Amino acid sequence: MDEPAGSTQRSRVEVHMAEVVIATRAKDYAQWYQDVIAAAELAEAAGVVRGCMVVRPHGWAIWEKIQAELDRRFKETGHQNAAFPMLIPLSFLQKEAQHATGFAMECAVVTHAGLRAVDGKIELKSELEEPYVVRPTSETIIGHFFAKWIDSYRDLPLLLNQWCSVMRWELRTRLFLRTAEFWWQEGHTAHASHEDALEEVLRMLEVYRDVYENVLAIPVIKGIKTANERFAGALETYCVEALMQDGKSLQGATSHDLGQNFGRAFNVTFQNKEGVRDFVWQTSWGCTTRTIGALIMVHSDDNGLVLPPKVAPIHVAIVPIYRKDEEKERVLEVAHRIARELREDGLVVKVDDREGMKPGAKYYEWERKGVPLRVEVGPRDIEANTVVAKLRACDDQKKTIPMASLGVEVGKLLDFLQKALYDRALAFRTANTVHVDSWSDFVDVFKDERNSKFVYAHWDGTTETELAIKEATKATIRCIPLPDQGLTVEPGKCVKTGNPSAQRVLFAKNY
RNA sequence: CGGGGCGUGGCUCAGCUUGGCUAGAGCGCUGCGUUCGGGACGCAGAGGUCGUAGGUUCAAAUCCUAUCGCCCCGACCA
Helix, strand or coil, X not given: CCCCCCHHHHHHHHHHHHCCCCCCCCCCHHHHXXXXXXXXXXXXXXXXXXXXXXXXXXXXXXXXXXXXXHHHHHHHCCCEECCCCCEEEHHHHCXXXXXXXXXXXXXXXXXXXXXXXXXXXXXXEEEEEEEEEECCCCHHHHHHHHHHHCCEHHHCCEEEXXXXXXXXXXXXXXXXXXXXXXXXXXXXEEECCHHHHHHHHXXXXXXXXXXXXXXCCCCCEEEECCHHHCCCCCCEEEEXXXXXXXXXXXXXXXXXXXXXXXXXXXXXXXXXXXXXXXXXXXXXXXXXXXXHXXXXXXXXXXXXXXXXXXXXXXXXXXEEXXXXXXXXXXXXXXXXXXXXXXXXXXXXXXXXXXXXXXXXXXXXXXXXXXXXXXXXXXXXXXHHCEEEEEECCCCCCCEEEEHHHHHHHHHHHHXXXXXXXXXXXXXXXXXXXXXXXXXXXXXXXXXXCCCCCEEEEECCCCHHHHHHHHHHHCCEEEEEECCCCCCCCCCEECCCCCCEECCEEXXXXXX
């Protein structure tokens, strides 16, 4: 950088004044991601527990919003919530071979029960006869209970979901994206036919798409995973994939067609209408706290977190501005009155009446926390019977709004932002999606470490080629897009081998 | 789990190479006063077993060993 002498010193002072420093995306994307989380007080590494995170109140509030949107849709589609043990007998995990090997490396295991004090030191007391695995997912233990509960076709479909945390002993962790413990929901259903199960798989995939696009304002591609990327123990894994600002893909949610694999493993059988006993057809589907990572990486900017109004824990922050005590009294009264009015419209409103903090400092704080709309109220506004409003992103202009139409205007602004964020994310994806037909072009697209893309290219359908492409470019097949995803299904030649290909698939580097 | 980096008040760091004063700074925090339409200022304060455990030494934040945690790259994965 060609900076004039002394400017480093000056900018250092500014950084200190800024109090919270967020790296820019262009300079260090990974650092920026962590800074946004810290600055918005979403979460932090537990530190005392390897690989685990503490989700702080503001982060958890976002998760609660996501949960509420998903849960409502699960109920609307006939599912009930339940809870199963966090500990799973080791023997259960072994019953489905694919499943067992898929999760073997990442299981935490409970081997002891009880503690005892020996010479003032705490020791493990008794070793368990059969160790328990801390659930990495619950197909096995739920399979066990399905076997108990299901006997007739009249018991089907059985449509359950549980909200819980699971543990996978990850070797490399990143807040929200990959931690040892994470929070999620896992749906588990049993059906009388493969057709019914498949319908369920697609129904729930559509729920995820709906929440991603209409609530989180994140456009997604629906698709099927390749054999290589499939859930351990599934016949087929469906997913929604989203493009992050650094060009990498993030799997937003998955929905699995488990076929009869777990039915066989756990002997989950039922008598059909003809009196013949058969194994049930199962599905499972899940969405995790990783979604918050997607929210950060799709919408947020160098000033911090940006949240679509529908998942913002606080919709409006009102900053009062005053000099003298008598101004303060009048301004706060109006601020609280406005807050009451907006709350009647169902909005969560915060009046920031903290003393000893300049308005500007408050603006920056609410901005880095992702509050969609800031309203400023000062003596001039009261005089003119207006307020000043500023959206967090997608519109840099402050707006002056008549007090009388505040409720309507705030609603409009929030709707505008919700849509603008989606449009912006979609435009970004469109601009960063390419069709590639030659191997040299393919390699070229993924050469840049800092900015990759969504690439639609032909693939010959073999795991061998898939792995060779990954080896050469670090890009993997994120999914085979479903026919309704706007991609023309046409045959061609594999970008790597030249062998026949039925359709293009989505390649990207991924999280 | 392999390679690399880093652990010093709440945060960002200086001090370590070459062991030795009472372990410092800025920001933040507390109190008081003045301020307040985009990150305020003055004065007075509080706050640290230098990640942890051993070792070397008359003496360790500093040297050695082990260990834990975090960050980056890789392999693996939601």
